[in-house]
Amino acid sequence: MKAGTDAYDLKQAVSDGFLVPPKAIDVPLKFPRAGIRYDDLTDDEKDEWDALDWGEDGPPDSVDAADVNDWLFNINTVDQMLKQLMEDGLKVAGGDRLGKTIIFAKNHRHAEFIVERFDANYPAFKGHFCRLIDNQVRYAHALIEDFEVPEKTPHIAVSVDMLDTGIDIPDVLNLVFFKIVRSKSKFWQMIGRGTRLREGIFVDADGNRSDKEYFYVFDYLGNLDFFNAQMEGAEAAGEVARRRLRGLMSLIEPGKQVVVTTNVADVMGAKREVELLDLGGASSLAQFRRKARAYVDAHADHVTLVRLRQGRPLTPTDLDELQKLFLDAGLAGTEEFDRIRKMPDLPDFVRSLVGLERRAALTAFNEALAGTALSPRQIHFVEMIVDYLTSSGKMDPAALYEPPFTDQAPNGISDIFDAPSVTRIVTTLESFEPRLEVAV
Numbered sequence: 001m002k003a004g005t006d007a008y009d010l011k012q013a014v015s016d017g018f019l020v021p022p023k024a025i026d027v028p029l030k031f032p033r034a035g036i037r038y039d040d041l042t043d044d045e046k047d048e049w050d051a052l053d054w055g056e057d058g059p060p061d062s063v064d065a066a067d068v069n070d071w072l073f074n075i076n077t078v079d080q081m082l083k084q085l086m087e088d089g090l091k092v093a094g095g096d097r098l099g100k101t102i103i104f105a106k107n108h109r110h111a112e113f114i115v116e117r118f119d120a121n122y123p124a125f126k127g128h129f130c131r132l133i134d135n136q137v138r139y140a141h142a143l144i145e146d147f148e149v150p151e152k153t154p155h156i157a158v159s160v161d162m163l164d165t166g167i168d169i170p171d172v173l174n175l176v177f178f179k180i181v182r183s184k185s186k187f188w189q190m191i192g193r194g195t196r197l198r199e200g201i202f203v204d205a206d207g208n209r210s211d212k213e214y215f216y217v218f219d220y221l222g223n224l225d226f227f228n229a230q231m232e233g234a235e236a237a238g239e240v241a242r243r244r245l246r247g248l249m250s251l252i253e254p255g256k257q258v259v260v261t262t263n264v265a266d267v268m269g270a271k272r273e274v275e276l277l278d279l280g281g282a283s284s285l286a287q288f289r290r291k292a293r294a295y296v297d298a299h300a301d302h303v304t305l306v307r308l309r310q311g312r313p314l315t316p317t318d319l320d321e322l323q324k325l326f327l328d329a330g331l332a333g334t335e336e337f338d339r340i341r342k343m344p345d346l347p348d349f350v351r352s353l354v355g356l357e358r359r360a361a362l363t364a365f366n367e368a369l370a371g372t373a374l375s376p377r378q379i380h381f382v383e384m385i386v387d388y389l390t391s392s393g394k395m396d397p398a399a400l401y402e403p404p405f406t407d408q409a410p411n412g413i414s415d416i417f418d419a420p421s422v423t424r425i426v427t428t429l430e431s432f433e434p435r436l437e438v439a440v
Contacts, residue, residue, distance in 0.1 A: 010191065010192065010195060011279050014279065017289060017290075019195040019196065020198075020214050021287070022191055022194060022216070022279075023214045023215070023216055023273065024219065024224050024273065024275075024276055025088075025272070025274070026222070026225065028220070028268065028269035029077055029080065029220045029266055029267070030266055030268075030269070031065070031266045032065060032069060032178075033065055033221060035068060036074070036262075038061045038062060039061075041264055042265075045265070052262065053258060055257075055258035069107075069178070069179070070106060071259050072259075072260045073109070073259070073261050074261075074262045074263065074266060075117065076263055076264060078114055080266055080268050081176070081178060081220060082121055082122075083121070084218070084268065084271075085098070085101065085174065085176060088218070088271075089101060089173070089174040089218075090173035092202065094203055094205060098155055098156065098174070099155070099172075099173030099174060100147065100169060100171040100173055101155065101156045101157070101172070101173065101174040101175070102156075102163050102176065102193055103156060103157070103158045103159065103178055104175070104179055105158050105159065110160075110179075111134060111158045111159070111160050114130075114132075115131065115132050118130040130154060131143055131153075131154035132160075133147070133154075133157045133162055133163060134159060134162045135160075135161075144157075144163070144167065148169050148171075164189060164190050165189040165192075168192075168193075168196050170198035171198055172193055174218065175190065175191070175194050175215065175217045176218045177190070177218065178220055180222075181223050184227060187223060187227055188278075194215035194216075198211065198212040224274040224276065225274065227276070228274065228276065228277045288332055289349075291331050292326060292331055292332075292353050293353060295329055296353055304318070304321045304322060305354055306357075308350065309354050309355055309356055309357040310360045311357070311431075311432045313347075313436060313438070314346070314350060318350075319350075322350065346436070347434035347435050350434070351434040352393055355390070355393065356390045356393050356394075361386045361390055362386055364428050365382050365386065365428055368425060369425070377408075377416065381409075381413070381416050384404065384405065385425070385429070389429065389432060393434070397430065401413065401414075
């Protein structure tokens with residue numbers, strides 16, 4: 001399955017367990033968000049600032065945030081980002097190596113500067129671990145192919161638009177937003193680069209493997225808060241207009257802006273995890289689902305779980321006992337389970353956790369067809385129904401007239417059973433539909 005292209009697709013796919021959710025971390029760096037003021041610099045930094053070649057106009061009193069990483073590149077800003085990424089990013093190879101990472105850069109010069117600073121800070125990895133991939137690079141597609149291979153370098157791809165969309169690499173574990181994004185669809189496409197499932201990607205000291213359960217999104221430019229705030233109307237329009245105006249000005253006078261490299265101390269604020277509101281809790285729900293399934297598999301004989309797997313309607317008592325089971329196991333808090341109780345598809349969700357017992361389904365179909373002498377072909381067809389039902393947790397009777405059932409008979413079940421038997425089979429299937437017990 002390809003990564004979702006917007007928040008709704010991703011929310012549904014994460015909830016269904018087809019994709020993994022992001023764990024989004026806001027990492028505030030002062031200069032890219034607020035710019036640089038000369039008056040805030042130390043005396044030594046002011047001396048260095050004044051000594052730089054700023055072009056005809058000389059040293060400015062300030063540099064806007066929009067110009068940082070555009071024509072002004074500050075060594076300390078990029079170094080702090082790289083240090084935080086290398087320390088906090090998800091690791092592979094027993095924790096010895098940073099997992100596959102995409103850094104979204106502002107422009108080609110910015111991407112080049114990031115790679116230069118990486119090579120300066122990590123000389124043992126120089127020239128191969130972190131590579132620039134954009135449309136100005138020769139053999140960019142060959143680099144992408146290497147990036148897709150788990151053990152091959154590069155392990156960090158610094159991208160300018162080229163990796164924002166259209167690639168699905170399961171091994172990607174870290175995304176770095178080092179540029180401002182204001183298109184909602186573009187933002188979710190970029191998030192989608194990390195959502196692919198990857199089994200067995202982590203290996204512990206004992207050689208035990210575990211799957212990719214989430215990926216990191218490190219945001220240095222406030223994109224997470226922007227999209228959570230859902231800016232609309234004049235304020236957003238004004239901001240977009242101002243950015244477009246700056247872009248047009250840079251086109252009107254090409255080549256006049258001097259590129260400046262500074263090295264003044266930036267300030268990194270406290271990191272904080274941000275719940276992406278557009279995902280509507282899908283991230284935490286997906287994590288709960290994985291933990292709950294693992295618990296259910298390990299405690300399959302528990303009396304509550306055995307009863308729930310019989311496929312009977314879900315009762316308030318069932319939910320109370322399931323809640324106690326999960327609370328005692330530390331899988332969910334009271335508030336989290338209260339939110340689960342309010343889910344519109346609660347019966348389906350519980351069925352997806354506990355499953356449906358094959359023996360219960362076989363017994364129900366045997367009872368429905370009691371007194372009917374079944375041919376080997378009919379027995380095989382019923383077994384196919386039971387396989388489908390127990391693997392999926394539920395089954396729409398319409399599926400009886402679709403593959404794989406039409407592979408056995410062109411007209412589906414009606415070619416195999418008479419009308420009364422079809423009715424009993426359909427009624428039995430409907431009896432297993434996940435549902436809440438109706439109060440009388």
